[in-house]
Amino acid sequence: MTTSLRNAAVLIVVATSIAACSDQAPPAFQGWIEANLIFVGPDEAGRVEALNVHEGDTIEAGAPLFSIDVDLQRADVMLNEATVKNAQLAYDRAQKLLKTNAGTERTVEEAEAALRTAEARLNSAATRLSRRKVASPVTGTVQQVYFRPGEMVPAGRPVVALLPPGNLKVRFYVPESALPQIAYGGAVKVGCDGCTPDLTARISFIASAAEFTPPVIYSRDERSKFVFLVEALPEKPQEFRVGQPIEVAVADVRGQVSDDAGQRADDSLTSQLFGLLRPLSAIWPRKEAKR
Numbered sequence: 001m002t003t004s005l006r007n008a009a010v011l012i013v014v015a016t017s018i019a020a021c022s023d024q025a026p027p028a029f030q031g032w033i034e035a036n037l038i039f040v041g042p043d044e045a046g047r048v049e050a051l052n053v054h055e056g057d058t059i060e061a062g063a064p065l066f067s068i069d070v071d072l073q074r075a076d077v078m079l080n081e082a083t084v085k086n087a088q089l090a091y092d093r094a095q096k097l098l099k100t101n102a103g104t105e106r107t108v109e110e111a112e113a114a115l116r117t118a119e120a121r122l123n124s125a126a127t128r129l130s131r132r133k134v135a136s137p138v139t140g141t142v143q144q145v146y147f148r149p150g151e152m153v154p155a156g157r158p159v160v161a162l163l164p165p166g167n168l169k170v171r172f173y174v175p176e177s178a179l180p181q182i183a184y185g186g187a188v189k190v191g192c193d194g195c196t197p198d199l200t201a202r203i204s205f206i207a208s209a210a211e212f213t214p215p216v217i218y219s220r221d222e223r224s225k226f227v228f229l230v231e232a233l234p235e236k237p238q239e240f241r242v243g244q245p246i247e248v249a250v251a252d253v254r255g256q257v258s259d260d261a262g263q264r265a266d267d268s269l270t271s272q273l274f275g276l277l278r279p280l281s282a283i284w285p286r287k288e289a290k291r
Helices: 002-022 071-099 105-130 176-181 256-277 279-290
Strands: 028-035 038-040 046-051 064-068 133-135 140-145 160-163 168-175 187-191 200-206 226-234 245-250
Touching: 071 105, 168 176, 168 245, 176 226, 187 226
Parallel strands: none
Antiparallel strands: 028 168, 028 245, 038 160, 046 064, 064 133, 140 160, 168 226, 187 200, 187 245, 200 226
16 A cells, blocks of 8 residues: 555646646747838928927828928929020020031030030939939838928938838847747747737847847846847737737747647646546555544
């Protein structure tokens, strides 16, 4: 009976250890959602005349975003149009003089060069005028508006910031001890408050140099002070928001089939353990009766 009790205790310890190992969660790392925004602004300084979008709007590529005042650009076009007309008259006069032997080939060539230069400047001025109305270069959402109608915009400063869906990325830091589990192109599970449980991402960047843990990251395991920056592209970027805190779990994402197989294996092992413990359960009532 002592041997039977000893065997029962050993089986219980083994079952508990196996259950603990199977319930152990994969390593998780704290991170956040970051975006590569598209900043759109005018080529030249000017005053915002019209704003066609608002923050949060979904827009298509080619949709109008805003327009800048065109007074200076329109005046430049008119000036160059007059220059082209004068150059055309000078060219025509040079050709007539050449036909009457009162002019020279050199005069005609100079008039033709001046005409071509004037036409090129007119095309440049017309292009500058047309670019005062700015359209969206990509399809996405308007993340932020920096200038409103009536405000002066310096050259090169963005008026709006756009976010295409594919420009979201997951950023998290991995300690050096867990770095061998990370591979470029590997899958990671991403979790956040209120998100669906099946969100995944593909690792697109792994830093080549270590750095100290940033103060904004409160890791659960403080044993390692050096971490490596890792970025991953989410499979469903529309489920996330910029700046949203997330938790990344490094695991082999192979689909529901492998999960079901693992669950069946766990169920089979549990059934076998209970089958071994069932004959020994009769020992305990006898022991209590003798007491």
